Amino acid sequence: MKRLRVRQALGSETPVESIVVKGWVRTKRENKGFAFIELNDGSCLSNLQVIVDEGIAGWEDIARVTTGASISVEGNLVESPGAGQKWEVHGTSLTLLGDADPETFPLQKKRHSDEFLRSIAHLRPRTNKFGAIFRIRSEAAYAVHKFFRDNGFAYVHSPIITGSDCEGAGEMFRVTTLDPASPEACNPENDFFGKSAALTVSGQLAAEIFATSLGDVYTFGPTFRAENSNTPRHAAEFWMIEPEMAFADLTDDMNLGEAFLKSVVGHLRTHCAEDLALFAQWVDKELDATLDTILNEDFARVSYTEAVDILLANSKTKKGKDRFEYPVSWGIDLQTEHERFLTEEHFKRPVIVYDYPKDIKAFYMRLNEDGKTVAAMDILVPRVGEIIGGSQREERIDVLNSRIAELGLNPDDYWWYMDLRRFGSVPHAGFGMGFERLLMMVTGVTNIRDVIPCPRTPKHLEF
């Protein structure tokens, strides 16, 4: 007897006799002589309605068919006379697979807070919202891989354990096999790798190895920040996507970022319509409008200098009050309030800001002719702010050496990175995007903990 997933059953073109459906009970309504069961198996948001009549095999267990219980039902898929669904299953036999004691099963049919659900992260994907989130997460990951492969990029697994802190972004977790109680623990030479080891904060430097050999490449893997900050936008462990293109400049980079975002949003609109609708209805009423803008509008492009001028010209509201908490002047790092003003108020669409002051950007970004800005770019989207940050990389070995010296970095840490410029150096460019930021953008979910299967934050390491 053929098992149909709920998604297959609901998408059927014809009635089907003699099928099996399996899943978890969302609700059951018992009437005299029969019962309605709403069955979900995680294959889609919708439940499948199952009707079982008193007296069929397994009916004796009907009292135990409660919310959260797992069952298997044999029967026929028939047109549903009721409103709201095209198909339903008429059961010919019912098997209870696993109970869910109504006294202790935490997911009774009522609305639970996101915070409560985080405390039962092992059960929350059984809810509509989190089931939808993690189906979207899966499909978004596929959309990322498909976009890059279709465009000729090779996927590179950049290393997770790294030997230096020269990646230049944030605090790092240390990785060790030494017993902290032992005196050897203080000497990294005794450690597994014979030197200090840490979890990566970015795969970019390794991606440059492969861009300068395979051509266009991307990484998509976990990255880590040991920042002790408990905000809705920070997690200690998250996934990053970092494309890197050889023979490419900053314009190529901006074009790639724009095409990439449009492609992923378009893919999800096509393949996750039902799940996305849940968020547009319950989580963020402006979600559809935001996604429309990303999909349909050309992204505005302004230099950092122009962006600062726009912000200065708008530093007062119409009523003469200060618009921004953080004052604006050339040279500052743009704050979220500035970024959101640009994309939401001024341009009302995604904006790419490029050519940032070198002093607020990383050493590897390509110095512009003016000597004071670098070929960096950030993509800002409404309601999210910065979603992508990238740059053309400094490919001139002498300029890169000067920058390393200027910033007081240790050139020895970069011997192999310099070799990429020493031998057959090429212009190249890339960007980084936090995968969870993308998921927050497409769902309207505002807490990063709610788009990660098992989130890791300060003092939280369960599941």
Added chain:
Amino acid sequence: MKRLRVRQALGSETPVESIVVKGWVRTKRENKGFAFIELNDGSCLSNLQVIVDEGIAGWEDIARVTTGASISVEGNLVESPGAGQKWEVHGTSLTLLGDADPETFPLQKKRHSDEFLRSIAHLRPRTNKFGAIFRIRSEAAYAVHKFFRDNGFAYVHSPIITGSDCEGAGEMFRVTTLDPASPEACNPENDFFGKSAALTVSGQLAAEIFATSLGDVYTFGPTFRAENSNTPRHAAEFWMIEPEMAFADLTDDMNLGEAFLKSVVGHLRTHCAEDLALFAQWVDKELDATLDTILNEDFARVSYTEAVDILLANSKTKKGKDRFEYPVSWGIDLQTEHERFLTEEHFKRPVIVYDYPKDIKAFYMRLNEDGKTVAAMDILVPRVGEIIGGSQREERIDVLNSRIAELGLNPDDYWWYMDLRRFGSVPHAGFGMGFERLLMMVTGVTNIRDVIPCPRTPKHLEF
């Protein structure tokens, strides 16, 4: 002017005027009045032949167009009169992008040992062999994602940092933000997560969360072993694929493993033919035969007990000598020599061995009726040995509790794992496959360090 990747140029259907090609010089032969350049840009194994005549723009740099240098050439794609290639480029102008000093560039045109190339892992993808390996790695990752998505599996990012060592496999790396020199370092309560943290050795337990909510799922991410063993088959960091199916038993699991391997091998045969041919020619003469067997033969299936009987019946060679170094008896863990005998000598095709003694398998594997074996299975392939290990999981909470007690594990560590059995428990099954094992299988490469972009092994943490 349109840039063509080398792969696009070589696959062209027609001549194309006014194109640009960019890449790295593999070789140059200078003749009187012109030069042949073999150009590679990493998009494929083959080089593109470029002919430049004396006197074109940029000719003055021809002496610097040496092996490893990067160049850009404008010109026309025309039919090649020479043997060995259909197309070549007649350059109209040449731009040297980056030198590669012949005195110092390590990749001169000659054969280098794998060991030497590991010491320059940042340059080795510029060689034919490693370029091919990492293109195959990329395409194999895509084949994995495509197989699972086409079969309705959702992709889950299981956590990398884990709070317990209850995953049950091997030694773990500790993750910490404490200064080892500080007295607090000895108390995990002071640490970032408020408890001991480690790098995951398996995503399975988390995958079970999602199998018992979304249905069929898989993980594909990095995993870690802190084993101080310097063998060609072990790395401290490698990528694992772990599917997990709800409402599935051991037969479903074996079927999935067999279908999965055939699918990935078939995909690579189609999409990486040129790169695979390099390995069949230079690395492993029997590669094609091995892959044929995986693709075309039904995998043999024998119980562990049958396998032991076969081994016992063959414990002597025809000449009466001991065939195996490790003696065989019911209850032993099969050694590589036993596995290879079964798949290479006895069955001459892939073999699935199932129903192993419970004492040599993990606590979460489902106890069989006989009370002494568990519903585990390993897939063995010729020349590689074990490539997949999986099991049906124990879904009966009382049996699982007994197993945990029997093995002296701490039940508190498993509270959420038990909840998956407490509420709507379902039969489920899955397996794990080391991605690098798969790559070694399809390329014939015998050292795991050579299929990982930046390999991590004891005392080795460069790049």
